[in-house]
Amino acid sequence: MTSRPSGTSAFRIAANELRRLSAGTLPKLAMAALVLVPLLYASFYLYANHDPYGRLDKLPAAVYTSDAGAKDSAGKERNIGREVTDELVKSGTFQWHQVSQEEAAKGVQDGTYSFVIGVPHDFSAALLSVGNFEPQQATITLTTNDSNNYLSGTIAKQVAEQVRKTIAEKVGSEAADRFLVGFSTIYGKISEASDGARQLADGAAKLQGGQRELATGADKLATGSGTLATGLSTLKSSTTSLPSQAKQLADGAGQVADGAGQVADGNQKVADAAALAAGASSDIQSKLNGYRAQLAQDLRGAGVPEAKVQEIVAKADQLRSPVDQANTKIQGANGELAKLAAGSRQVSNGARQVSGGAQQLSTAAPQLANGIAQASDGANQLRDGAAKLNDGEKTAVDGTNQLADGAAKLRDGLAAGLTQIPNPDDPTRSKTANTIADPVAVASNGVASAGTYGAGLAPFFIALATWIGAFVLFLLLRPLSTRALTAGASPLRVAIGGWLSSALLGIAQVIVLFGAVTWLVGIHVAHPLGAIGFAILVSLAFTSVVHALNAFFGAVGKFLGLVLLVLQLVSAGGTFPWQTIPDALYPLHVVLPMSYAIDGFRHLLYSGASMKILGDIGVLVAYLVGGILVSTLAARKRRTWSVSALKPELSL
Template sequence: MSSVRIALNELRRLTAGKLPKLAMLALVLVPLLYASFYLYANYDPYGRLNKLPAAVVSADIGATDSEGTQRNIGREVTDELVGSGTFQWHEVSAEEAQNGVRDDKYSFAITIPREFSTALLSTGNFQPQQATITLTTNDANNYLSGTIADQVAEQVRATIAEKVGSEAADRFLVGFSTIYGKIEEASRGATQLADGAGQLVSGQQQLADGASQLSTGSTQLSTGLNTLRDSTKELPSKSKQLADGASQVAAGNAKVASAAQVAAGASTDLQNSLDNANGQLAQALRNGGLSEEEVQHALSVLGQLRKPVDDANAKIQQANSDLSRLADGARQVSEGAAQLAASAPTLVDGIGKAADGAQQLVDGSSKLATGEQDALKGSTQLRDGANQLRDGLGAGLKEIPNPDDPTRQATANTIADPVAVNSVGVASAGTYGAGLAPFFIALATWIGAFVLFLLLRPLSTRALTAGASPVRVAVGGWLASALLGIAQVIVLFGAVTWLVGIHVAHPLGAIGFAILVSLSFTAIVHALNALFGAVGKFLGLVLLVLQLVSAGGTFPWQTIPDALYPLHIVLPMGYAIDGFRHLLYSGASLQILGDIGVLVAYLVGALAVSAYAASKRRMWTVSQLKPELSL
């Protein structure tokens, strides 16, 4: 007989009847059932994180920034989180968040502390503080929830850091703009200083021109007087006739000498004013921030500019001395007026020229005084411009930050990393393997219960035939699997803790709970086999698949499709996983009582179903005597 013929005969045997055909179809569909449900449940868990409840606590009281504006960055962050829709955010109090994470009401919580804004805005005052947000997780709820929460907290931290860094850079650039404005004001002051200096030079030039004109007038006066002298040389015999004229000349010369003295006095006052201006200018330049070398250089340049004025003053003084001597000579001439009487017309003409020269001397003195006033005005503007330059530069200097080295380094570090995440775990798994241990322990316990009934008979045919009580038959059929199941979980926990190295927070409680899970699972599989026979084994496999996709063993159960929510609530494996998480990580809490209650209810209910199946099996049928499908 060929191999193909053997295979065909076996398939023909397995499909001889309606139930075997359905069994073959079920065997073909098992991989599809597993893959389709699993892919359906885990198609896009990250796209359903908005179903995952999370708490946010905003205790920030706000702070005032460097521009005097009241800010509450904690409130801004909270509003952005709640409005983002990335999770099912709930803004609650700190106590509600702590209790909610502990009791699995919230997957995690983010807390923004009281001084959050104060810390973030501290760099603007060069008192750097690193802000902190607190992330509270509980691996007893779901290990991957904590991992997701870590990523969320990091994204929040990065977003805040980017926002605060951008604002710090903006304040930095605004500071530069302020400094620019102050320096611009100082520049305008410097321009006015230069204009004042130019006017000072112009005034000094006018002063030099006036002095020059005064010198020219003095020369003309000298020429006229020389003419007078030459005309009177040959008139010694006519002095009597010239007595009156000589007296008038003497009087005119005295007036001229007096005018010259006034001009000389004015010139002397101008020199004193310029000397005082030198000292005031030097002090103003020092107050403006110029060095002593720059001040002396400026005074040297000013000295060169006023040299023509000094030269003019020397000539004015000399002219005054000459005119004084001239007045004395005129007096002597008056005494010899008798000798000049015959030359009176010539003498009158000379006196007229002397008078014209004296008038020019007066005009020059007037211009000299005007030039002095212009120079004084220019010096005043120079002083005002220097003061404005000083004030502008001083104000700009105050706007430039000048922290010490430690403050500058701390500020730079805080701007670069303004927010820290403080992770607080209500319960921590520690490792990825420990995080998934509750899921795999629960899965292994179900598989252990499933394989037991590949060998064990759910109900004793002998006891049923003997008319034993259905309850005793049901309990007796389950008790053997229960004992083997207990042995399975004890061996399992030994391997998990000693060989794999998974730390168990409460070993005795965890083992006791694992025994309860095994008793419940073996009772459920026992009931399926007792009630449905060979089909019950297939149903046990289907039930395993449904629990795998709905129990929330890996991703939080809230991320599964809404259609699978009822399965999570009804089927027992989710409660087994939840109980293992609490016992492996944080110890028993009031929440675990609900898990225990559900598993006990399943245990009692499954035994009741097994008793019902035993009661039905007491009436023998043809299908029982000769079943279509036997495994």
């Protein structure tokens, strides 16, 4: 059997290398420094950037307003620019300074302020123009200077956008509130109109009933007037021959002289005729009085005002005045004739007195006939007027029916429309206005949350620090033991022995690093044990890769380690999502190990551990094994010595 040379095991090779590094004070300090390199890189950076957004109140920023203010649609004076600047300063999000426009421009130019937000002269006027139906777009100005700091300008743009949204929501909420108040006002006015329409409908119904009663009275008036006209016409016909009879009486009076008996007999006839005329005249008077009373009663029953009733009755009285005068004369004549008849047998003083009385009767008869004729004509006119009044009342009834129907429809329509008009109370109106102004709310539901900016960058910088830690280890460590190679040790044992010393130091690096990151910096780790175990695996894989580069390429391997570091910085997606990198870098993201280290750290640090981490572990294990295999191949090549190996062209 071939015995294994003494001191050529992998662990012995690693131990010899570590003893070489710790042989003196300076080597020991150098080895300690190697362990602390990742700590210095990652922990100090993470400490400095742990929560920069929580310290934005230290970032100086300026705000100014030139807003002149304006009146809103209600006539109230508003200065929204002043309201905005006051709210910004009170918010304390930045170290706000209210200055003039000139001071702000000078300050952002010389670096006194990181950025400036300005409110122009017509800001309020533009915002309130919508309520006056003269819409203008309001603007705010943002002034940045990337020579001060690029990220501060980026932050300022986000702040300006947030200010814009806040103002839009504020003004939109106020406008929506005024809009809803308008609905309430409309509701109130429509409600008043609905009450008025209800009253109109009730009044129209009453008018309709009254108009029907008036039409009934007008119909009765027309009927009574017709009856009156007919009666007067009959009376007129009966008194047509009265003047000729009176004349005959007067002619016969001269013949009375033949004897008292004949005169008495003649006078009795005349008295009888006069009595007949007086009776007819009295009957006419009685009928006219009845018609007058009936006319007044019918007019009042028809709803005609009392003043109008009295006016109509007075006109009727004027029309019957000749009848009254004739009646007075007839009654007077009748009395005279009665006396004449009573004393005719005693009268003996001559036919002239009898002839005079007969002449008076002859004179009064035509007047009575004319009066009756005039009364008949007036009654005819009254009949015609009553007929027209009756026709007009029928038309009025139709109109009031339509009015009543229309008023009822108006009442019902307003009542139905009133239920369709919104009338929110103050809390509901305010809530609705806010919803109209800002209809979409974002409910954040993070599956895993980093918490702070520093914690968000921790996976990237821990992975980066681990690579740098592995890289600096081989500034002092020798990748392959020359003694073991010359002793004929197995290439695999030489490779593992050369890597194992860096692996042990790498484990020390990540343990110290995690202690500082969690305890000193204060970054929360959701899965501490898993994260430390994964960090050890990352360190083992990275030291294996860097070891392989140094073992296979020698001094060039150190340069290749830097190149790989740069390539991984730009392709691993440590800061921005890796999908945002150029397409040409996608293959590097898929191939290089730091991408998987960062992904695994994110899962373990942010409480989002999933089965996906098994893929990350598999890739890192593959790099670990692959690095050892390349180192083994390098050890096999180094067993054959060449001039370039004994005296390399480049030594780092």
